[in-house]
Amino acid sequence: MVKNFQYVDYLWDEQKAASFGDDQVALFLYRSNILGADLRITNYGGGNTSCKTIEKDPLTNEEVEVMWVKGSGGDIGTLTRSGIAGLYTGRLRDLKNVYGGLADEDRMVGLFNHCIYDLDSKAPSIDTPLHGLLPFKHIDHLHPDALIAVAAAKDSEQVTKEIWGDTMGWVPWQRPGFDLGLQLEKCLNDNPGIRGIVLGSHGLFTWGDTSYECYMNSLEVIEMASEYIAKKIKEKGSVFGGQKIESLGKEARLDKAAVIMPLLRGLASSENRMVGHFTDSDVVLEFINSNDLDRLAPLGTSCPDHFLRTKIQPLVLNLSTGENVEDTAAVLEKLKPAFAQYREEYKQYYETCKHPNSPAMRDPNPVIIIYPGVGMFSFAKDKQTARVASEFYVNAINVMRGAEAITEYTSLPRQEAFDIEYWLLEEAKLQRMPAEKPLSRKVAIVTGGGGGIGKAIADKLVAEGAVVVLTDLSKDALDAALKTYKKDQAEVVVCDVTNEAAIAEAYKKASLAFGGVDIIVHSAGLAISKSLEDTTLKDWDLLQNVLVKGQFMMAQQGVAIMRKQGLGGDIVNIASKNGLVAGPNNVGYGTAKAAQQHMTRLLAAELAADKIRVNTVNPDGVIVGSKIWEGEWAEGRAKAYGISVEELPAHYAKRNLLNEIILPDDIANGVFACVSVLNKSTGNTINVDGGMANAFVR
Structure with a gap:
């Protein structure tokens, strides 16, 4: 078999496959993972795979055929044993005896549970009978861009025959379910010897x-379709009717996207707060700058996997590349009617297509937003979902390109699309999703996030559902910190909080990566413990610049973004007990911390009308795990108290009322309380010090 492919990645590792021996389930999972690693073959959560094995029935001790198939909601790229369902193939096929036609589809899904062989099975998906009614040992159901282009082209059946002759079957569009499984079975019976459908x-x-034969068959079929489309594109000379407008340069695109993204995020969050994603890849720019954009975009996507994540069609902005997006009022004047029209059209789509038992209309805001000449934005409940929606629309673009090159792109009729989007089984799947975490849909930025208290705060915010941008002076510290998070949870940016341009760059990163910002935590800091006579102007200026000026500039630039979004927000400043309590050798640090605390109160009063809450968390004695205690500060405090550095943790623990050692995680919990639990508090000071009577604020 040919192993050199131009349009798909051949990833089969014979040595790794051999390590699985004759374990057909392991080989099926391996095949699934490498297929899912190539986005040209199938996107996140798309498609499904299966294999059939002979197992011993635990009740009869007889040998029976069992089908192992990707369960509901899984992803073949990351599929493991826990994500598959194991069913008696014979029982699944026996369901043909009780199937009552298309009106019986939903009931059939419930009956899949009566076919379960493996009691640890994931819930079987709607595509289970499509695999079970075919006789083959290993089966792939994939959504390659090239194949969907063929499937969505006008005269798709004729095109299929032109590419593969009599070696491929074809069945017309039908919603996934038991009847589609019967149609596949019939197609095979009518066309024995075909290699696919x-x-x-x-x-x-x-x-x-075998798993390998199935893998190679899939790659070869996709390669043939891809070659056919490439030839058609070459013959045609251009796609999408050629270029209509010219893109801005790369940096200009990113600058404009960063400025407008919080505005888009605010409008897209009119019902539910959303997190954003931006892409300006060549594939996207070719489509959104084309003459055919206005014709093709409203048609919507064809593959159910696409429009379930992207909505039936995108919102195309009526903005030129020369638009001054810094003029917030003027841009909103154009954007608000566009969003209102999109929502109204979505409502009309719902009202026209709904059934008496349809679920209530979902959020009518767009998921995909196109800015010709700039790029494509996507908004969803979290970063991963927004990114995946973007990837799926890129797949849809590829499908449209291919179908247009072949003959003409055709989309699903609106009623068919609606019946998928608002299918009761799809609604049930949504209802089974785990409850969102307290900070889900929130974007945070944490200064000093490379270690110590700042990293602990970032960890807590991520654990509670937020996405976070960490800033720090140390690139090495940030790179190490980023490795502790999963994909789509965090971004990092080197930032000197005394530098206005550096702060602007950090917020640009937050806007481009996630759409804006909801939570600002100023944790960057340092400590200098010196007497009055030993404190230099350099010491004084450094403390004021990092702690006070940095806090001011973080708030000033962050609030501008929050106001664009119109979603309110939180600012939490990490100050210190030393801002409340007078002590020796502390004039520079204590004064700066006091300034931080009062600035918090001033901003709380000023920003309340914007629903932006501003609070302070005051740590004390955070020695273990805190970067501040790694230098001269510890020596200075030990000298002030007449003890050794090694005695400091015990000293600080003994002096608080609870006799507790205060850790970075304790400060992180204080921040979490401010941004989640105490959601009607502003201007407050939360002491996290184990109880210091002389630091009580009241």
């Missing part, structure tokens, strides 16, 4: 006797 407007089924 194209599903109209949907995707591809391929198979093989």
Whole structure:
């Protein structure tokens, strides 16, 4: 078999595959993972795979055929044993005896549970019978861009025959379910010897006797479709009707996107707060700058996997590349009617297509937003979902390009799309999703996030559902910190909080990565413990610049973004007990901390009308895990108290009322309380010091 492919990645590692021996389930999972690693083959959560094995029935001790298939809601790229369902193949096929036709589809899904062999199975998906009614040992159901382009092209059946001759079957569009499984079975019976089936407007089924044969069959079929499309594009000379407008340069695109993204985020969050994603890839720019954008975008996507994540169509902004997006009022004057029209059209789509038992209309805001000449924005409940939606629309663009090159792109009729989007089984899947965490949909920026208290705060915010931008002076510290998070949870940026331009760059990163900012935590700091006569102007200026000026500039620039979003927000400043309590050798640090605390109160009074809450967390004696105690500060405090550095943790623990050692995680909990639990508090000071009577604020 050919192993050199131009349009797909051949990732099969014979040595790794051999390590699985004759474990067909392990080989099926391996195949699934490497197929899912290539976004040209299928996107996150898209498609499903299966294999069939002979197992011993635990009740009869007889040998039976069992089908192992990706369960509901899984992703083949990350599929593990816990994400699959194991069903008696014979029982699944026996369901043909009780199937009552298309009106019976939803009931059939419930009956899949009666076919379960493996009691640890994931819930079987709606595509289970599509695999079970075919006889092959290994089966792939994929959504490659090239194949969906063929499936979504006008005269798709004829095109399928032109590419593969009599070696591929074709079935017209039909919603996934038991009847589609019957149609695949019939197609195979009518065309014995075929290597796969194209599903109209949907995707591809391929198979093989072994996992490797199935894998190679899938790659070869996709490669043939890709070659055919590439030839058609070359013959045509241009795609999407050619270029209509010219893109801005890369940096200009990013600058404009960063400025407008908080505005878009605010408008897209009119019902539910959203997190954003931006892309300006060549594929996207070719489409959004084309003459055919206005014709193709309203048609919507064809593959159900696409429009379930992207909505039926995008919002195309009526903004020129020369638009002054810094003029917030003028831009909003154009954006608000566009969003209102989109919501109204979505409502009309719902009202026109709904059934008596349809779920209530969901959020009518756009998921995909196109700014010709600049790029594409996507908004969803979290970063991963927004990114995946963007990736799926890129798949849709590729499908449109291919279909237009072949003949003409066709989308699903609106009623068919609605019946998928508002399918009761799809609604049930949504209802089974885990409850969102307290800070889900929130974007935070944490200064001093490379270690110590700042890193602990970032960890806590991420654990509670937020996405976070960490800033610090040390790139090495930030790179190490980033490795502790999963993809889509955090971004890092080197930032000197005494530098206005550096702060602007940090907020630009937050806007481009996530859409804006909701939580600002100023944790960057240092400590200098010196007497009056030993404190230099350099010491004084450094403390004032990092702690006070940095806090001011972080608030000033961050509030500008929060006001664009119109979603309110939180600012939490990490000060110190030393801002409340007078002590020796502390004039520079204590004064700066006091200034931080009073600035918090001033901003709380000023920003309340914007629903922006501003609070202070006062740590004390955070020695273990705190970067401040790594230098001269510890020596200075030990000298002030007449003890050794080694005695400091015990000294600080003994002096508070609770006799507790205060850790960075304790400060992080204080911040979490401010931004989540105490959601009607502003201008407050939360002491996290184990109880210091002389630091009581009241």
